[in-house]
Every structure is written in C-alpha cells, then in structure tokens.
C-alpha cells in the first residue's frame with residue numbers, strides 16, 4: 001500500500017514530471033525533503049515543508065536523523081539502480097520505505113524496443129575508471145550490457161577507455177536526457193560516440209557485442225583442446241618458448257584460472273601467456289618482458305590467436321613498480337635476480353594465491369625453493385621430464401625434452 005514511513009526514498013526517474021499524482025501527493029505530504037537542487041527546484045513550493053540539500057559521506061546519517069519526519073529523500077532514476085537508496089537502507093534498515101520509478105535503463109530499452117531482462121548494468125558514476133578485469137567479468141559471454149555514465153564532462157573519456165577494452169566491432173546506443181524534451185539517442189562505434197558534440201544529463205550507454213562477443217570470447221571455442229601445439233606460435237630463434245607439455249602442467253598447477261588476475265614475468269614468445277589468457281577467460285594477464293623484440297613477437301602471437309584483449313604487456317625488467325595484486329604469478333624469467341623477483345612477487349600476491357617458478361637450470365630449482373620458503377610461502381615442487389609424441393614410420397615416437405623443475409609457493 002502506498003503510504004509514508006518515517007524515512008522515504010523516492011526515485012524521481014528522469015525528473016519529477018515523471019511522477020504519478022499519487023507519489024507526488026506523498027512527496028508533498030513529507031515534513032522535509034532532501035535531494036539535489038535540480039530536483040528540489042522542479043517541485044512546487046509548499047509552506048512549512050523544509051527543503052534540505054543532499055548530504056554525502058559520513059554526513060548522510062546525521063543529516064537524515066536530524067531532518068523533520070516524515071522525511072522524503074529524492075533520488076534520480078530508480079531506487080534499485082545504483083542510487084543512494086541502498087545506503088539509506090543500510091544505515092536505517094527498519095525505518096526506510098522505498099518508492100520506485102522508471103530509470104534511464106527502462107527508458108533506453110523502450111526506445112530501442114528491447115527487453116532489459118538479463119542485461120547486465122554497471123554504473124561508472126562518481127567512481128574510479130573501469131578496470132579491464134571488472135569490465136570483462138561484467139560483459140563476458142553477454143550479447144548486451146548497459147553502462148550508466150557519470151558526469152557529462154567524463155563521458156567522452158569513459159567511451160574512449162571502453163573502446164580500448166573491447167573489440168572494435170562493438171557498437172553502442174548513447175542516450176542523453178532520456179524522458180525529457182531534450183532527449184537524444186545516438187548509435188555508432190564507441191570511438192564515433194566519444195566524438196559527438198552533444199552533451200546532457202543522466203546519460204546511458206547500451207552496448208551490443210559483435211558476432212565474436214565483446215572480447216572475442218565466442219571464437220575461443222575454435223582453439224583446439226588441451227595446451228596449444230608449439231607450431232601455433234610464430235618464433236624467433238633467440239627468444240625462448242615454454243613447450244606444450246610444460247605449459248599444460250604449469251596451467252594445471254595454477255588452477256583455477258577462470259576470472260583470475262594473473263602476473264607473468266618473462267613473456268618470451270608469449271606461448272604461456274596465450275595459454276594463461278585462454279584459461280583465464282574473463283580474467284586478465286599482466287605480462288612483463290624486458291626484451292622489446294620478444295614483446296613484439298608475443299604481441300603478434302596473442303593477436304593472431306584472438307587473445308590480446310585479455311593481456312596487458314608491460315615492457316621492463318622485474319622487479320618494477322606495478323599497481324594492484326594478483327591471484328597467480330608465474331616467474332618464467334628473472335635475469336639472475338631470482339630471489340629479488342620472488343620477494344617482490346610475494347608482496348603482489350593475494351591470500352590464497354600461488355606463485356610458480358618453472359626452472360630449467362639445475363641450480364634455479366633449489367634457489368627458488370629456498371627463496372619461497374624464506375618468503376613464508378607454503379611450498380611444493382615437481383620435476384618434469386617431458387616428452388612429446390610425433391608420428392614415425394607408421395607409429396609414434398616419444399621425443400624427450402630438457403627436464404624442468406616446477407616450484408611453487410602459496411600464500412595461506
């Protein structure tokens with residue numbers, strides 16, 4: 001039943017003119033109203049009704065407590081969609097009543113004549129820029145998604161950033177001022193939309209993936225099962241490559257990888273990077289390589305196999321300054337500074353994470369084990385004598401490769 005509680009949060013949709021007479025009557029029945037100046041000014045003045053600016057941060061609770069009751073808090077859009085309503089409910093769980101309204105998501109869906117059921121929605125309003133991992137987890141495998149954009153002056157930068165993180169055939173509908181007389185909806189590629197001169201308020205972007213998905217995920221199933229064959233990678237004679245059976249065991253020891261944030265030191269040819277990116281799916285791989293020629297070779301391999309969007313290649317020599325933390329770390333190259341790289345990697349690992357060091361030199365395995373133990377990680381190792389079969393004279397011959405020690409440490 002529609003009746004006022006002590007603290008009431010009203011969604012005002014695109015503006016107060018969208019409210020039903022009944023909800024407007026309830027708003028006018030409040031002793032005090034709190035909201036953005038833009039929304040408050042659009043309401044008729046009522047004698048003895050106190051009008052208060054919206055309070056932010058730590059001020060919100062005391063401002064609500066101190067306001068005459070019943071209090072009406074006016075939020076734009078709908079109370080269920082990234083609005084202040086959830087915070088107010090958290091602060092006063094048993095004293096709040098919510099009154100919903102039509103959001104820009106619903107308005108946009110109706111303009112495009114599409115359903116918003118099963119369309120993931122994310123808001124970038126008043127928060128740090130979208131990270132690749134967040135966007136990939138949000139849109140992976142979906143045909144559509146909606147982004148509630150922030151301040152008009154930030155929209156272009158957000159569109160350009162999105163354009164770097166998804167495939168170039170991704171398109172979008174960009175809507176401004178939906179539900180108002182100034183309403184505009186534009187369609188195009190993200191770069192085209194970013195360069196539109198039009199601006200307004202409460203913008204929303206409705207994204208549509210191309211046939212291969214937002215990140216190329218629809219074509220990943222075309223890759224053969226198991227670790228990719230060594231012949232899948234272009235090579236340069238002087239750039240090393242981790243061979244197929246070793247890649248298979250390395251990625252096995254790092255499971256689960258799906259959705260993980262992974263760091264690799266020593267991209268080399270990019271063969272392990274490709275395998276990690278494929279198995280991480282919506283996750284991301286950050287891979288560091290000190291040799292620029294190797295990095296370009298790896299970039300080419302990643303692009304050819306459709307895996308480049310999930311990998312951020314960093315040129316330089318580890319240890320180096322890096323933002324964020326990782327679920328999995330592989331140290332495939334260290335240039336002799338093994339202990340330093342392991343100590344640095346440990347500080348980048350999340351609890352429950354694993355750092356793994358494939359070692360081809362006889363002394364590297366024991367050194368890695370000692371450094372991992374000294375870094376207070378729970379260690380394990382296996383020694384692999386890999387072979388790979390090839391057809392020979394109507395039969396198959398298993399060809400041996402150099403042994404490899406795989407040494408790891410877990411942060412418990």
Ligand SMILES: C[S@@+](CC[C@H](N)C(=O)[O-])C[C@H]1O[C@@H](n2cnc3c(N)ncnc32)[C@H](O)[C@@H]1O
Pocket residue numbers: 239240241242243265266267268269270271272273288289290291294316317318319332333334335336
């Ligand atoms: C064995 S290869 C890696 C092969 C790679 N896993 C693959 O599958 O192609 C080691 C790589 O680590 C790089 N490297 C060595 N020390 C490094 C460091 N401190 N930081 C970044 N890269 C390094 C080398 O240039 C080399 O390309």
